[in-house]
Amino acid sequence: xxxxxxxxxxxxxxxxxxxxxxxxxxxxxxxxxxxxxxxxxxxxxxxxxxxxxxxxxxxxxxxxxxxxxxxxxxxxxxxxxxxxxxxxxxxxxxxxxxxxxxxxxxxxxxxxxxxxxxxxxxxxxxxxxxxxxxxxxxxxxxxxxxxxxxxxxxxxxxxxxxxxxxxxxxxxxxxxxxxxxxxxxxxxxxxxxxxxxxxxxx
Ligand code: VGL
Ligand code: ZN
Numbered sequence: 001x002x003x004x005x006x007x008x009x010x011x012x013x014x015x016x017x018x019x020x021x022x023x024x025x026x027x028x029x030x031x032x033x034x035x036x037x038x039x040x041x042x043x044x045x046x047x048x049x050x051x052x053x054x055x056x057x058x059x060x061x062x063x064x065x066x067x068x069x070x071x072x073x074x075x076x077x078x079x080x081x082x083x084x085x086x087x088x089x090x091x092x093x094x095x096x097x098x099x100x101x102x103x104x105x106x107x108x109x110x111x112x113x114x115x116x117x118x119x120x121x122x123x124x125x126x127x128x129x130x131x132x133x134x135x136x137x138x139x140x141x142x143x144x145x146x147x148x149x150x151x152x153x154x155x156x157x158x159x160x161x162x163x164x165x166x167x168x169x170x171x172x173x174x175x176x177x178x179x180x181x182x183x184x185x186x187x188x189x190x191x192x193x194x195x196x197x198x199x200x201x202x
Pocket of ligand 1: 152
């Protein structure tokens with residue numbers, strides 16, 4: 001495993017994406033044991049944390065008459081609407097209790113702007129607002145990342161594509177990811193990864 005010069009980026013392993021959470025990803029908590037092993041094996045560990053203010057624009061509850069998992073047209077384009085989740089400071093936004101996160105060197109919070117969602121760890125859903133992670137890695141001379149976490153076809157997936165756009169060497173550890181799989185989104189993401197040159201390992 002290329003642990004020395006590779007940063008492990010652990011995406012959104014938070015209570016709301018695990019069984020019993022507000023936006024539960026099937027089997028979400030199953031990634032924790034595998035990710036803990038990856039954390040042990042890597043010298044550079046970065047976490048992302050979905051971190052929405054109450055009333056966030058990605059919540060169906062913020063759009064009258066709209067149901068979760070439908071879509072809406074926002075200023076920056078089509079946005080999928082979600083149940084209220086990962087609200088700043090709530091238990092649902094906390095990392096899973098068994099995730100061994102203390103070694104993490106940085107935690108990138110995303111989705112905190114009230115009117116923009118952010119799936120990717122690098123750019124928000126308007127595709128132009130950076131989170132700062134690209135600059136952080138660049139300044140530290142890190143050019144390779146390994147991604148794991150939730151959800152494969154949204155936050156992990158778009159993080160991988162954006163990282164390739166930034167010229168990084170990107171691998172996704174798919175056995176340490178779980179998917180939402182909304183209308184073929186998992187299949188579409190695998191196709192997009194292969195086009196973009198994202199490596200996949202399990
Ligand atoms: C995510 C939907 C909404 C994710 C976050 O972590 O994949 N998905 N917010
Ligand atoms: Zn979210």
